[in-house]
Amino acid sequence: METKEALIQESLGYILEESLIKEIIHSSQLKIYDVDHTIIQIGDEMRFMPIVLSGSIKVLRENAAGDDLLLYYIEGGDTCAMTLQCCVKNATSEIKAITMEPSSLLMIPVEMMETWMNKYASWRTYILQSYHMRLTELMETVDAIAFMKLDERLLKYLTDQAKLLGSLEIHHTHQQIAEDLNSSRVVISRLLKQMEIKGLITLQRNKIVLSSI
DNA sequence: ACATTAATTGTGT
DNA sequence: ACACAATTAATGT
16 A cells, blocks of 8 residues: 555646645545545535545536436546535535545645645646636536437446546446436436447446447 | 345336 | 336355
């Protein structure tokens, strides 16, 4: 197991200046989570901004009825500046975040955010870039929901997932996929079957294998 | 190794 | 959407 310092240096060392790295090491908390662990639940009080050091997490929105919708993913070295933004206002989370693989996260206390924003140019750039990336991904998701049919969205979901986890195999049940896409299990099963007939994928229990990306 | 049960997936209405 | 059948994995004996 790598030390906290090494992990931080490895993922952020190139982007952030030395003195800031020292401060981060000093005031952050390192958290290690297993796969499918809920890091942030809706209504949680936001006292930390997470930076993903390794692994990846998905961010979902939930409606009043309790249906989920996948918004975007956050990979290693990335952060969710939006988490911070949407939570400064009312201090509770509007979204939930779940690990997609075993992941290590760095928890930055929110009170450090403003201090560092004023103090470090590299931090400002980092946060703004992250913010921009999240917004771009969010727009892509909005486009997908507004303009793509479910079968196209499903294919995009599978390829995104494969790219992110670096494997053609996707270990999800049809039910879990349906939840991410805010659809129903039967519909997903049928669409997947069609894709299998077209030769795009092969189906096994708890596992979908992409023929190609 | 076998039987039982639970979870997942497939299909017709 | 619902109901049910079929298949597969997990567990106990």
